[in-house]
Amino acid sequence: MTAYLTRRVGQALAVVVGxxxxxxxxxxxxxxSAARSILGFRATAARVAIFNNTYGxxxxxxxxxxxxxxxxxxxxxxxxxYYQQPVSSLxxxxxxxxIVLVGLSTVLALLIAIPLGIYQAVDRxxxxxxxxxxxxxTLYAMPTFFVALLLIGLLAVQTHVFPPVAPQxxxxxxMLADPRALVLPVVxxxxxxxxxxxxxxxxxxxxxLAQDYLRVVxxxxxxxxxxxxxxxLRNSILPVITVVGLSVPNIxxxxxxxxxxxxxxxxxxxxxxxxxxxxxxxxLGATFIVGIATVVGNLAADIAYGxxxxxxxxxxG
Amino acid sequence: xxxxxxxxxxxxxxxxLALIATAAACSGSNSSSANTxxxxxxxxxxxxxxxxxxxxxxxxxxTDGYNLNLYWMLWPNLTFPGVGAQSIASPQESLWSSITxxxxxxxxxxxxxxxxxSDGQPITSRxxxxxxxxxxxxxxxxxxxxxxxxPTDVTSVSTPNEHTVVVNLNRSYNPAFYTDNLLTLIxxxxxxAWDKESASGPVGNFDExxxxxxxxxxxxxxxxxxxxxxxxxxxxxxxxxxxTLSQFQANGTYTYTANKYYSGPKVHMSKVVNLFYSTDxxxxxxxxxxxxxxTGSLPLNDLQQAGLLKSExxxxxxxxxxxxxxxxPNLYNAKAGPVLSxxxxxxxxxxxxxxxxxxxxxxxxxxxxxxxxxPLTFGxxxxxxxxxxxxxxYSPSKAVALLxxxxxxxxxxxxxxxxxxxxxxxxxxxxxxxxxxLSFQLAYSSGTSTFDEEMAAIQSWxxxxxxxxxxxxxxxxxxxxxxxxxxxxxxxxxxxxxxxxYFGYTPYxxxxxxxxxxxxxxxxxxxxxxxxxxxxxxxxxxxxxSTSAFYQYEDYTAEQxxxxxxxxxxxxxxxKSDIGGFAPFNPFSGGINxxxxxxxx
Numbered sequence: 001m002t003a004y005l006t007r008r009v010g011q012a013l014a015v016v017v018g019x020x021x022x023x024x025x026x027x028x029x030x031x032x033s034a035a036r037s038i039l040g041f042r043a044t045a046a047r048v049a050i051f052n053n054t055y056g057x058x059x060x061x062x063x064x065x066x067x068x069x070x071x072x073x074x075x076x077x078x079x080x081x082y083y084q085q086p087v088s089s090l091x092x093x094x095x096x097x098x099i100v101l102v103g104l105s106t107v108l109a110l111l112i113a114i115p116l117g118i119y120q121a122v123d124r125x126x127x128x129x130x131x132x133x134x135x136x137x138t139l140y141a142m143p144t145f146f147v148a149l150l151l152i153g154l155l156a157v158q159t160h161v162f163p164p165v166a167p168q169x170x171x172x173x174x175m176l177a178d179p180r181a182l183v184l185p186v187v188x189x190x191x192x193x194x195x196x197x198x199x200x201x202x203x204x205x206x207x208x209l210a211q212d213y214l215r216v217v218x219x220x221x222x223x224x225x226x227x228x229x230x231x232x233l234r235n236s237i238l239p240v241i242t243v244v245g246l247s248v249p250n251i252x253x254x255x256x257x258x259x260x261x262x263x264x265x266x267x268x269x270x271x272x273x274x275x276x277x278x279x280x281x282x283x284l285g286a287t288f289i290v291g292i293a294t295v296v297g298n299l300a301a302d303i304a305y306g307x308x309x310x311x312x313x314x315x316x317g
Numbered sequence: 318x319x320x321x322x323x324x325x326x327x328x329x330x331x332x333x334l335a336l337i338a339t340a341a342a343c344s345g346s347n348s349s350s351a352n353t354x355x356x357x358x359x360x361x362x363x364x365x366x367x368x369x370x371x372x373x374x375x376x377x378x379x380t381d382g383y384n385l386n387l388y389w390m391l392w393p394n395l396t397f398p399g400v401g402a403q404s405i406a407s408p409q410e411s412l413w414s415s416i417t418x419x420x421x422x423x424x425x426x427x428x429x430x431x432x433x434x435s436d437g438q439p440i441t442s443r444x445x446x447x448x449x450x451x452x453x454x455x456x457x458x459x460x461x462x463x464x465x466x467x468p469t470d471v472t473s474v475s476t477p478n479e480h481t482v483v484v485n486l487n488r489s490y491n492p493a494f495y496t497d498n499l500l501t502l503i504x505x506x507x508x509x510a511w512d513k514e515s516a517s518g519p520v521g522n523f524d525e526x527x528x529x530x531x532x533x534x535x536x537x538x539x540x541x542x543x544x545x546x547x548x549x550x551x552x553x554x555x556x557x558x559x560x561t562l563s564q565f566q567a568n569g570t571y572t573y574t575a576n577k578y579y580s581g582p583k584v585h586m587s588k589v590v591n592l593f594y595s596t597d598x599x600x601x602x603x604x605x606x607x608x609x610x611x612t613g614s615l616p617l618n619d620l621q622q623a624g625l626l627k628s629e630x631x632x633x634x635x636x637x638x639x640x641x642x643x644x645x646p647n648l649y650n651a652k653a654g655p656v657l658s659x660x661x662x663x664x665x666x667x668x669x670x671x672x673x674x675x676x677x678x679x680x681x682x683x684x685x686x687x688x689x690x691x692p693l694t695f696g697x698x699x700x701x702x703x704x705x706x707x708x709x710x711y712s713p714s715k716a717v718a719l720l721x722x723x724x725x726x727x728x729x730x731x732x733x734x735x736x737x738x739x740x741x742x743x744x745x746x747x748x749x750x751x752x753x754x755l756s757f758q759l760a761y762s763s764g765t766s767t768f769d770e771e772m773a774a775i776q777s778w779x780x781x782x783x784x785x786x787x788x789x790x791x792x793x794x795x796x797x798x799x800x801x802x803x804x805x806x807x808x809x810x811x812x813x814x815x816x817x818x819y820f821g822y823t824p825y826x827x828x829x830x831x832x833x834x835x836x837x838x839x840x841x842x843x844x845x846x847x848x849x850x851x852x853x854x855x856x857x858x859x860x861x862x863s864t865s866a867f868y869q870y871e872d873y874t875a876e877q878x879x880x881x882x883x884x885x886x887x888x889x890x891x892x893k894s895d896i897g898g899f900a901p902f903n904p905f906s907g908g909i910n911x912x913x914x915x916x917x918x
Binding site for chain 2: 033034036037045047050082083084085089093149152156157160163164165168169170259260261262263265269273276277278
């Protein structure tokens with residue numbers, strides 16, 4: 001297991017460094033200058049020069065990258081051109097909000113999708129299965145913005161049950177103190193993701209139900225409820241774990257569309273705004289965090305695999 | 318989503334807020350129910366960007382226009398622009414009671430009102446000298462500095478008494494230009510509280526030496542960027558505006574509480590909550606849900622929602638802006654520059670723009686006609702020529718004739734080409750070779766449907782004279798990143814590759830000077846237009862007080878077309894119908910004046 005982990009961590013680090021280099025190059029290949037994008041087209045040459053000098057943009061690219069790496073190893077992501085704040089502060093303000101939003105929605109989606117997938121697999125090809133399949137496919141096919149606007153139209157504008165915007169409090173505690181305002185963004189994200197989870201679950205359970213060992217378990221007289229919860233669930237959940245692991249970057253990358261519609265000031269908004277404004281330090285900082293989250297998510301999924309299925313662990317050395 | 322003083326960086330977004338035929342028809346002006354002015358109450362305002370600096374003199378590298386929104390309520394500028402829809406300095410809200418000019422308009426004597434700071438200390442002329450001393454050493458790192466303007470045009474400042482300031486300038490000025498333009502950029506600052514070099518240091522007269530002033534300026538700029546302490550730093554608690562900042566969140570939500578010691582007109586709203594909305598969609602959803610927003614603006618793309626907003630208790634009103642809209646030609650683009658430099662070509666372009674049709678069909682009558690550089694909001698400063706429709710009424714036949722008369726083979730719905738190169742009166746002009754086509758790229762900000770319609774209409778009209786326009790829409794920031802100021806001496810391909818560009822509108826201060834926009838080397842003169850005669854006329858308006866001089870400048874500019882005039886759409890304001898004091902809209906302050914608002918009975 002140690003060798004397996006060591007190898008995986010090494011690969012993960014290489015991926016992160018590769019992502020950083022690639023992102024740095026791509027960002028600086030963008031047409032137009034950051035100075036003009038931030039200062040506006042009426043900026044005088046003198047002001048552009050001050051800006052470039054302030055942020056080291058007049059240095060050769062390799063020097064800028066070197067400076068950036070040097071800052072990074074010292075835990076400094078730089079200063080945002082637009083917000084004029086340390087990028088680490090901006091990320092620290094927003095990341096917990098996304099952990100709340102995407103975390104809650106993922107948990108909600110899993111709580112619905114896993115039992116749903118099992119139920120559909122057990123009841124497969126019957127009317128209930130077909131109806132639920134139709135419903136989940138419908139959700140799967142609906143763009144996030146459409147689900148969000150539908151919910152807002154129905155539950156906020158028409159009936160005034162929930163507010164149309166997310167909590168505006170800056171702290172996670174303050175946000176959680178306004179749970180009504182969290183409902184629509186969380187439900188929106190849960191609805192568009194649960195379809196995928198439930199389909200994975202359904203397929204996996206169907207495969208598991210065809211295994212010989214389940215006949216043995218049933219022949220021993222184990223009640224069906226326990227067969228499903230003890231044997232089928234554990235063996236069927238691996239694909240879902242993979243998908244959840246892959247969704248970890250979403251937690252730190254944010255959900256751009258959902259955040260925009262519900263005025264949820266998370267990482268997605270930060271990243272999108274930075275892309276529009278040529279705010280390189282935020283783009284690099286956020287990409288770095290997402291890169292880390294991606295490899296950590298994958299790593300976590302691999303480890304969970306190993307725990308749940310010892311054969312994988314052993315095969316991996 | 319609103320801005321107090323609209324800067325061009327938001328033009329694309331804000332220009333999306335005008336045009337509202339149905340809304341105009343179905344909305345009232347101000348609520349007639351708001352006759353009795355209640356004391357107290359909270360109003361919320363929706364904004365679409367966040368301030369990030371609180372010290373009124375933000376650094377040169379910080380161009381967040383929303384900072385002005387934040388600090389204007391705390392430290393208003395010497396001249397408050399506009400009284401309702403009138404283009405005059407507000408006698409109630411300006412910080413001076415009189416300004417007298419003398420010495421051939423090279424000296425002005427300003428008497429400050431006997432107002433007080435929020436800590437009870439009197440506002441004095443020393444506060445003015447404090448500002449002057451700071452800017453004298455720090456103007457190069459001051460975002461709002463205008464080349465040659467305050468403080469570099471000041472030769473000396475004296476303070477004969479506690480409330481009087483005498484300022485000697487290095488040249489004569491048009492008093493209206495100075496009072497209504499430069500003094501709208503300068504607040505008073507509390508010397509008795511801010512004249513210190515560090516947070517723990519004593520307050521002194523440090524600004525009276527160059528080194529001390531530099532240290533104070535640097536200290537205040539450093540503190541001014543610390544978002545976490547905006548609402549708690551003792552420095553920022555001393556204000557002379559109608560409100561104090563009671564809460565600030567880094568996400569852009571901040572709250573004002575009425576300044577009990579405000580010496581100006583009575584403030585009714587006890588609390589003003591500024592809410593940040595990242596998108597129009599989120600703001601509109603809040604409005605539709607009858608949420609907490611007291612006032613915001615309606616994107617033009619969502620005008621059909623006006624009826625629903627009315628049912629939620631809002632008034633929806635289109636309001637004109639103190640701005641002009643134009644398409645800017647790049648006279649130094651390697652390919653298009655020589656062609657666009659020809660006045661007759663620009664005249665042909667203008668002849669092909671049916672401005673009344675744009676106003677009527679695209680903007681549903683809610684737009685300034687764009688007959689020249691001065692919008693109708695400026696009333697008496699609008700010349701008879703502009704009022705009559707400007708020098709270039711729509712005339713495709715005139716455009717065709719102009720081109721033919723200058724050696725072009727006009728091919729309607731095709732591409733017109735030059736057949737007579739040369740510099741004679743019937744030739745195409747300098748730098749234009751035989752076979753050169755009238756074909757241009759017109760770049761504009763994406764995301765606004767009225768922009769799309771307007772540009773498509775212009776593209777279509779130009780085809781009548783064989784002028785081929787290729788439209789290219791890009792996000793505002795992307796466009797801004799590739800469009801720079803191009804001049805004869807500097808027009809690098811990286812920022813001067815554009816040919817025609819339309820960003821939205823260009824705002825004016827209270828005095829609509831051409832300085833910066835149309836003069837040689839002006840910081841807004843993107844295409845490098847240079848005309849010594851126009852420079853002289855601009856100087857005449859800024860340096861001498863004469864209406865006829867202004868009209869002369871205005872008409873000459875309208876005729877010479879340093880930019881192609883097009884209509885400027887109104888902004889559509891949405892506000893709770895029980896808020897009084899909202900109308901008439903003040904286009905010179907951006908219309909967001911919660912100090913004037915109140916709830917009616």
